[in-house]
Amino acid sequence: MERATRLWRGLLLRDFPIESWWQGSLLSRVSGSLRSWGKSSLLVQTSDWIGLGLVLLYWVFSAQSSTGILGLILLAMAALVVLGWLVETPTWLPVHLPLGLFWGIATLATILSPVPYAAREGWLKLTLYLAGYLLLQRLLRQLQFRDWIVGSLLLVSLAMGVYGLRQYFYGAAELATWVDPESGLAGLTRVYSYLRNPNLYGGYLVPLVPLGLAAVFLWPGWGVKLLVGFTTAVNLLCLVLTYSRGAWIGGLAALGMMAVLLAQWHTPRLPARWRRWTVPTLLGGGAAALLLAILTVRPLRLRVRSLFWGRLDTSNNFRLNVWAAVLDMIRDFPILGIGPGNVAFSRVYPLYQRGNFSALGAYSVPLQLTVETGFLGSLAFAWFLLVLWDHGWRCWNRLLSSRDPEGLWVAAGLAACTGMMAHGLVDTIWYRPQVQMLWWLAVALVTAKLASSRTQPSSNSPRGKLLSPSQDCI
Known part of the structure; x- marks a missing residue:
């Protein structure tokens, strides 16, 4: 039993000395000679503010269907990350090990691909997304930057939500066959805001709901709380009006997880006799409200029923055909x-x-x-998710026990990741640039707290002042 426990802890990398491993690496020794230059460089001193500006630009331009400029912004983010590595010791976490392994397998899959030139473009996108994540993790360790990053994202989503509601009330052109023309939902308006695809817009909204809920409880001032609460309500309503079944699945998973974590947070304030019934009552009430909505709202009822029509629904039939073909592709290219x-x-x-x-x-x-990276890549990514969830969940419980409000951001990150992975079971809008960086934002909300708990900023650091390290997540 003890041996099994050690193996499990080893798989979850709970005791992995990643800092010592990095200090002994060749890249660490090469970058050490450049750190004295970084302390006096104006570019390095202001790089975090430049990074913040790039993130804000990314949120603004991701509110549209065109994605060309997003690649340029990601390239600039990657340059800042590389600059940071050269002049300052990076803050590595155990969760980065399986993520790096996944990137390495994707690199090998690109080299050995049957279409290597085409795969090279996908590898470049993956690399830029990972660089964007590392920049987000670095920025989110600073309180004022985190408020700017989340706040600007919510404001952009509010503008998109207002336009989405306008489409619902005044109609919107069907840019593709979003609804089976032979079903009872023919002619139904599915909102898509500026993204020109209701499934993409629904996936965009899934992580914003837990982020908005966390901001409501954390940010001071009733004016700010009302604005964030209104934004979250608009986003939730637009999520429903996309009539995207996959987004509904993801939204329910994210909202359910966040509701449970918020209930855990507020349970100690309740009378002792009520505490054990808080979560069951919350989940039961939510399920009852959902069932009532399905029974009384006809479009909602028909859309939910279509999940069980099998091949009788054109969307279901198309996906089943794609899944069958993809399984054949995996059979022919199983390893990489x-x-x-x-x-x-x-x-x-x-x-x-x-x-x-x-x-x-x-x-x-x-x-x-x-199909992209074989069973080796999918197992590496599953390992990354397992380590992320384990470290994030233990961090949440320790912050919960110490009543540290920062734990609500960890909760929002975990809930957003859960919802996006649930949606990802039946769709791949997760790969679109508008959604992909929201995924890495959610991951960064978890790992940024882990990182700030493992490091203490030195007095001669070229960066701005970081969060005070907490012992809760070590």
């Missing part, structure tokens, strides 16, 4: 897959497609991970 990216997928998929319809992806994140 075909290489990362939608371009590589679009080159290989026509050889396996069923029917006369092409597909942009596997319409399932686990299947997409496996």
